[in-house]
Amino acid sequence: MLNETRREQLDKIIKRYPYKQAALLPALHLVQEQEGYITKEAMQYIADYLEIPYGHVLGVVTFYTMFYDKPMGRHHIQVCTNISCQLLGSETLVSHISKECGIKPGETSEDGTFTLSEVECLGSCGTAPMMQINDDYYENLTVEKVEAILKSLK
Ligand code: FES
The missing domain is CATH 1.10.10 (Arc Repressor Mutant, subunit A)
Known part of the structure; x- marks a missing residue:
């Protein structure tokens, strides 16, 4: 194995x-x-x-949400939707990513590029709203920043 x-x-x-x-x-x-x-x-x-x-x-x-028991997209986007991130707009970010990638939270795009998840606090509340993609943190996000990140990953 x-x-x-x-x-x-x-x-x-x-x-x-x-x-x-x-x-x-x-x-x-x-x-x-x-x-x-x-x-x-x-x-x-x-x-x-x-x-x-x-x-x-x-x-x-x-x-543990960090372990996957099914295939994931090449880029696993985990948006924190806990309180600090939520107060600073994480729901808008999730909606935007959903629209851009054509997937809802919990889904993987048909081409296997993206998986989108909503997750609990990732311990980066001081730089909310934030998301993790694979092993990297992206912080102090705005819709514009998310757009640029997604574009760089496509
Ligand atoms: S609430 Fe989002 S990182 Fe803590």
Whole structure:
């Protein structure tokens, strides 16, 4: 399941913990980094590798929004709609992105370019409204800034 490089990385990570079961989150990150999302087969692989019940792995994957159990767009746009961002216009931004990309929150564009999600506070309230695209934060957003960002990603 994991390629050789990532399996070696996982083995190194496991050594940092008193129990290998504690390496579950980094193990899932490695799978997602490699595959883009975490299939049921990958969950079983990790469960076997770390000697954890499959149900526990499934529970973790489905609990954390940072893990995906289905294919995502190349650019995952996560707009914070929590209170600070909401007060400063995040709903307008979501509507604008929806219109520009032709998708509603929770959907992926047909060409696989964008997935749009509304998320809870991303810890950047001082620079609201903000969004995260893949690993990058975009802050102090306006409709114009969002338009320019989307254009650069298309
Ligand atoms: S409320 Fe949006 S980052 Fe905290």
